[in-house]
Each structure stands twice: as C-alpha cells, then as structure tokens.
C-alpha cells in the first residue's frame with residue numbers, strides 16, 4: 027500500500043508485517059520516516075465487481091459464437107454470455123467453411 031505523508035507529501039510504503047494497517051475503519055498511527063511527524067490513516071479496502079447476467083448458466087442454453095482466431099482452423103466456439111469455450115463441431119466447421127486443425131497442418135507440408 028502506498029500513501030502520502032500529509033506533512034511532507036513523500037510517498038510511503040506501509041510495512042504490513044503482523045498485519046499492521048489492514049483493519050478497516052480504524053485510525054492507524056504512523057510516524058513518517060522522512061519528516062518524523064506522526065499522522066493517522068484509515069484503511070479502506072475496496073473490491074470491484076462487475077456483474078453481468080449469464081442466462082445460459084441458468085437455463086443451459088449457451089450463446090456460442092465463433093472466435094476470430096488465426097489460422098481460422100484453430101477457431102473455437104465461445105459463449106458470449108459466460109465465456110465458456112468448446113471445440114467446433116464437425117457440423118459447425120462445414121457451416122462456417124472452416125477445415126479441421128489437421129487439414130491446416132497438412133496444408134503446411
């Protein structure tokens with residue numbers, strides 16, 4: 027954690043040995059090693075979540091979309107909602123006109 031000394035505005039690294047300074051909503055006393063003045067700080071640990079609906083995890087119908095992979099033979103199907111990935115089926119390879127990985131490897135020879 028980094029903070030600035032409110033007196034001399036030097037950036038400080040708080041030493042968290044023994045868990046010092048982690049408790050939230052409490053004033054922690056600290057002595058600035060630069061100017062020698064004491065000050066207090068409060069810790070606020072914030073987590074950030076970004077929720078998105080994933081209907082497919084509830085009703086089981088994933089919305090698989092073709093990934094844009096190069097070479098295209100290595101494309102997969104990825105669900106636009108939950109991010110699940112799976113290999114293309116043979117039917118999908120025909121539908122999207124994409125050969126198998128093996129056919130790509132063979133074409134390199």
Ligand SMILES: [Zn+2]
Pocket residue numbers: 031032033034035036058059060061062063
């Ligand atoms: Zn200071």
Ligand SMILES: [Zn+2]
Pocket residue numbers: 082083087088089105106107108109110
């Ligand atoms: Zn899904």
